Amino acid sequence: MLIGGLALVAAALFAGAALYVSLAEHPARMTQSDDAALAQWKPSYARGKMMQASLALIGGLLAIWAWRLEGCGFWLAGGLLLLANWPVTLLAIKPVNDLLNAIAPGKADQGTRALLVTWGRRHAIRTALGLGATAAMLVALQFPHPD
Numbered sequence: 001m002l003i004g005g006l007a008l009v010a011a012a013l014f015a016g017a018a019l020y021v022s023l024a025e026h027p028a029r030m031t032q033s034d035d036a037a038l039a040q041w042k043p044s045y046a047r048g049k050m051m052q053a054s055l056a057l058i059g060g061l062l063a064i065w066a067w068r069l070e071g072c073g074f075w076l077a078g079g080l081l082l083l084a085n086w087p088v089t090l091l092a093i094k095p096v097n098d099l100l101n102a103i104a105p106g107k108a109d110q111g112t113r114a115l116l117v118t119w120g121r122r123h124a125i126r127t128a129l130g131l132g133a134t135a136a137m138l139v140a141l142q143f144p145h146p147d
Helices: 002-029 034-070 071-082 085-101 110-142
Strands: none
Touching: 002 034, 002 071, 002 110, 034 071, 034 085, 034 110, 071 085, 071 110, 085 110
16 A cells, blocks of 8 residues: 555645646746746756656556555556657657757747647647546555455
8 A cells, every 4th residue: 555655645736736737837928928938847847847757657666556556556657647648749849849948048939939839749648647546546445455
């Protein structure tokens, strides 16, 4: 049960951080000028990526471990949802990140804004995956073993 509890903590931290970005930080960023929005996005993403990547990996692996120990499929579902953030990030978000990071300070324009809008929509997928993982793990705590 301890392993599952730790997985749930990691999933909830991931989901909470992703939800904050989707509902508060990114919308606030988008009220700024193109240059200011990009200038805020760069250090914010640089700081957040290691935290979120680690939480997704650790939480996902712990949830799969809990599934192996307890046999409850909700642990597996939660772990896979959390781990799905890795391919989503690498395949859908990283190309946008690379384009945004390549824009020099003071050179942002409407194309930059369009990329930031795209980034926000794609980040919302990560938020949904984190919330789904957290929900699955909460259910797993209610049904720890399929006896």
